Amino acid sequence: MRTVICGAGISGLALAHRLAAPGGEVVVVERAPGPRPQGYMIDFFGPGLEAVEAMGLLPAFERAAYHYDEGRLVDQNGRRRATLRTKSFSRGRLLDLLRPDIEAVLAENLPAQVELRYETALTDVVNRPDGVAVTLGDGTVLDADLLVGADGIHSTVRRRVFGPEDRYLRYLGLHTAAFTFDAPDVHAATKHAFCLTDSVNRQMGFYALRDGRVAAFAVHRSADPAIPDALRVAIQRAYTGLGWVTPRALEQCPPDEEIYYDQVAQIELPEWSTGRVVLLGDAAYAVSLIAGQGASLGIAGAFVLADRLAQAPTIERAAAEFERLWRPVVEDKQRNARSMARWFLPSSPTDLRIRRIMLGLTRVPFVTGYLSSILAGKDIRLADVMRQASGAATEPAVA
Numbered sequence: 001m002r003t004v005i006c007g008a009g010i011s012g013l014a015l016a017h018r019l020a021a022p023g024g025e026v027v028v029v030e031r032a033p034g035p036r037p038q039g040y041m042i043d044f045f046g047p048g049l050e051a052v053e054a055m056g057l058l059p060a061f062e063r064a065a066y067h068y069d070e071g072r073l074v075d076q077n078g079r080r081r082a083t084l085r086t087k088s089f090s091r092g093r094l095l096d097l098l099r100p101d102i103e104a105v106l107a108e109n110l111p112a113q114v115e116l117r118y119e120t121a122l123t124d125v126v127n128r129p130d131g132v133a134v135t136l137g138d139g140t141v142l143d144a145d146l147l148v149g150a151d152g153i154h155s156t157v158r159r160r161v162f163g164p165e166d167r168y169l170r171y172l173g174l175h176t177a178a179f180t181f182d183a184p185d186v187h188a189a190t191k192h193a194f195c196l197t198d199s200v201n202r203q204m205g206f207y208a209l210r211d212g213r214v215a216a217f218a219v220h221r222s223a224d225p226a227i228p229d230a231l232r233v234a235i236q237r238a239y240t241g242l243g244w245v246t247p248r249a250l251e252q253c254p255p256d257e258e259i260y261y262d263q264v265a266q267i268e269l270p271e272w273s274t275g276r277v278v279l280l281g282d283a284a285y286a287v288s289l290i291a292g293q294g295a296s297l298g299i300a301g302a303f304v305l306a307d308r309l310a311q312a313p314t315i316e317r318a319a320a321e322f323e324r325l326w327r328p329v330v331e332d333k334q335r336n337a338r339s340m341a342r343w344f345l346p347s348s349p350t351d352l353r354i355r356r357i358m359l360g361l362t363r364v365p366f367v368t369g370y371l372s373s374i375l376a377g378k379d380i381r382l383a384d385v386m387r388q389a390s391g392a393a394t395e396p397a398v399a
């Protein structure tokens, strides 16, 4: 079987791993000129971690991971207002990893049969009953048995095959940005703990990195989903006045091409596949950064899809089974993220206070279990989904 995967992000690379088999041919096309450097920290846990372990990549993930003892909500003067115990919400092991580091581990460990082509954009798709023709930016056409669109929330494959983005994208009222910068004073102030400003309608978070740089992450409310033209200027305008180390971070904010910037949104499609084209990861079911599990669901989704492609008699059947198994999992996370948006970024001083109280309660083990089900959604085990896939499960994976 010849598969073209569009996108060398976390989902596309994970799928390439799982599909590489003797006799199979896998081509990954990625429009970026090389590995994308724009980074933000990812809390990686749940089914994605189980998938990584099954793929034999857990030691490499652990080597790339950062270790923060806790998260802190910090006021304008740098005083701690509350403690965030992210590990208690993950109900198990959690690794903190930079997005580019996850992609690097996946890319470096790709089986030799996989062909990874950077600087190669997919521009068009013809989906026929017996195969798919993929047109690339230079006019070349690749013929394949299967095309997987793992090309992110603004997927070209989805637009060409399923229709315009506005039909499927649900804007959640927030913009987000991420960048890394050099500032030894900020690094010293944020060492050992992830720090987040305790602020209304906009917040900035900081992670001190091994190499002395700092990774900043920012999110603010905006009624207008349009992405600004000048990113650095827009960020400086949106986050001015937050106090503490934020003026230094804004001063050190890099040029636009080194900034990650996007709307916070979810993707909801009535179907994830048609004929020989299947969508995966954010392209099919972005859950948003509020859910904090998109990377995990991208890798675990790749694991489930690859399993079905190996087991089902036809591509169409495999795609349908993948969706039957995986859709309830992601829909739960999407619903959960929408209901948590209020606490992810409080919009009033009252909500800010309530959030502090809720975080204080996470010290109590019994309450933590209850809160984690509210914050992170249902406890999903990839092993349960796989048992269900093989028909051996007696209970659904999503209770």
Ligand SMILES: Cc1cc2nc3c(=O)[nH]c(=O)nc-3n(C[C@H](O)[C@H](O)[C@H](O)COP(=O)(O)OP(=O)(O)OC[C@H]3O[C@@H](n4cnc5c(N)ncnc54)[C@H](O)[C@@H]3O)c2cc1C
Residues within 6 Å of the ligand: 006, 007, 008, 009, 010, 011, 012, 029, 030, 031, 032, 036, 040, 041, 042, 043, 044, 045, 099, 120, 121, 122, 123, 150, 151, 152, 153, 155, 156, 157, 176, 177, 178, 217, 280, 281, 282, 283, 287, 288, 289, 292, 293, 294, 295, 296, 297, 298
């Ligand atoms: C600030 C922030 C924080 C987050 N925190 C977390 C977290 O804590 N935990 C977690 O699990 N998730 C988190 N996420 C979500 C997670 O990062 C995403 O869900 C995940 O990276 C999606 O991976 P993907 O491979 O599906 O898509 P993407 O990462 O978007 O990759 C798509 C790839 O396709 C390529 N591409 C696009 N179009 C084309 C084309 N036409 N031709 C060729 N290539 C193309 C792109 O260049 C890109 O490399 C966060 C997201 C953000 C923004």
